[in-house]
Structure formats: structure tokens, C-alpha cells
Amino acid sequence: MFSCGATRATSANAPSVRINATITGAATSSAAPNIPANVCCAAATPLPIMPKLTPNVTDVPAFARAAEEAGADAVSLVNTFLAMAIDVETRRPKLSNIVGGLSGPAIRPLAVRMVYECARAVRIPVVGMGGIASAEDVLEFMIAGAAAVQVGTASFVDPFIWGKLLDGLRHYMVRHRIERLADLVGSLDVSAREQVWTSS
Numbered sequence: 001m002f003s004c005g006a007t008r009a010t011s012a013n014a015p016s017v018r019i020n021a022t023i024t025g026a027a028t029s030s031a032a033p034n035i036p037a038n039v040c041c042a043a044a045t046p047l048p049i050m051p052k053l054t055p056n057v058t059d060v061p062a063f064a065r066a067a068e069e070a071g072a073d074a075v076s077l078v079n080t081f082l083a084m085a086i087d088v089e090t091r092r093p094k095l096s097n098i099v100g101g102l103s104g105p106a107i108r109p110l111a112v113r114m115v116y117e118c119a120r121a122v123r124i125p126v127v128g129m130g131g132i133a134s135a136e137d138v139l140e141f142m143i144a145g146a147a148a149v150q151v152g153t154a155s156f157v158d159p160f161i162w163g164k165l166l167d168g169l170r171h172y173m174v175r176h177r178i179e180r181l182a183d184l185v186g187s188l189d190v191s192a193r194e195q196v197w198t199s200s
């Protein structure tokens with residue numbers, strides 16, 4: 001299936017192949033990191049390959065490393081978090097599928113943490129997403145280690161969000177005298193926090 005899709009993307013002159021290595025309904029904490037690896041091997045194409053990782057596992061960096069070892073050119077994360085909601089009056093699930101994927105601002109701190117961990121675990125670029133709705137959110141992901149970001153849910157709420165994000169990034173760059181946004185990638189400063197810990 002992945003091989004077939006990659007072949008079609010290649011012949012359609014697509015710039016890259018983004019493979020969804022998430023099995024939203026099935027991926028659990030016991031899912032094996034060889035899923036993205038197998039996917040990369042199966043995708044016979046000269047195009048760049050970027051598996052998208054599920055957050056619904058215990059050790060996301062293990063999946064990122066497996067993807068890198070299998071030849072992925074980048075990884076992207078996170079997909080939605082498995083979640084559910086219940087109507088207490090009827091005691092019925094609010095979703096027809098009983099469980100579904102949670103996205104948007106609620107998942108951002110979880111996604112930022114996973115991006116941070118994966119960026120430290122691999123050398124290939126990490127593309128971050130999960131609840132980005134403002135320029136500050138973009139910056140948070142980039143400082144955590146994302147080389148690029150994607151916006152899903154917030155773009156459904158505001159299809160014209162892009163100008164707001166770009167303006168916010170420009171203001172930040174001016175305020176902090178930053179010439180290249182890339183210089184921010186992985187620039188998290190933990191030194192002050194470490195000093196507080198060691199002095200207490």
C-alpha cells in the first residue's frame with residue numbers, strides 16, 4: 001500500500017512523500033517502533049520520505065529513531081491523541097466510533113514535549129504540530145526543536161490564520177534581533193532552570 005502510494009507520488013512529480021505511520025484506532029503503548037521503519041522500506045521512491053508519528057505510544061522517540069535508521073528524511077509529529085467523550089444523561093459515547101482523535105490547543109503541551117524529545121533523539125529534521133494557533137505557539141515548537149511546523153485544527157477555525165502567524169513571527173524576530181528563524185530551532189535554554197535545581 002505504502003509502496004504503491006509512493007510510486008504514484010513519484011510519477012505525479014510530488015515534491016515529497018508524507019506517510020501517515022499512525023494507526024489512530026490501533027496504535028497503543030505496545031505498538032512496535034518498526035512500523036515507521038517498515039513503512040520507509042516499503043516506500044520505494046527517490047522522493048524525500050517523512051513518516052508522521054503517533055503520540056499514542058509510550059516512547060515516541062523510539063519511533064523517530066526507527067524511522068531515521070530506516071532512511072526517513074524527516075519525521076513529523078504529532079497526530080491526534082486517542083480520546084473519548086460521554087453524554088452522562090444517556091450514558092452513550094458522544095462519538096459514533098466511541099473513541100476518536102483529540103486535536104487543537106488541549107494537546108499542545110503534550111506535542112511540544114514529544115517534539116522536544118524526538119528532536120534530541122534524531123539528526124533528521126522534526127516537523128512539529130499539535131494545537132498551534134498563534135505565532136507564539138509556532139515559536140514554542142521551533143525552540144523545542146521543530147525545524148518546521150504544520151497547522152491543522154486552527155486553520156479550520158480561521159482559514160486566514162497564516163497572515164496572523166507570519167506577522168507575529170516577524171514581530172518576534174525584530175524584537176529579539178533574529179535574522180533567521182532557523183537559528184531558533186532547538187534553542188531551548190534550560191540553564192537557568194538547572195541552576196535553580198542545583199541551588200535548592
Ligand SMILES: Cc1cc2nc3c(=O)[nH]c(=O)nc-3n(C[C@H](O)[C@H](O)[C@H](O)COP(=O)(O)O)c2cc1C
Nearest residue numbers: 020078079080103104129130131132151152153154
Ligand atoms: C478533521 C481532522 C482530520 C485529520 N485528518 C488527518 C489525516 O487524514 N491524516 C493525518 O495524518 N492526520 C490527520 N489529522 C491530524 C492532523 O493532521 C494533526 O496531526 C493533528 O490534528 C494535530 O494538529 P492540530 O492540533 O494543529 O490539528 C486530522 C485532524 C483533524 C482535526
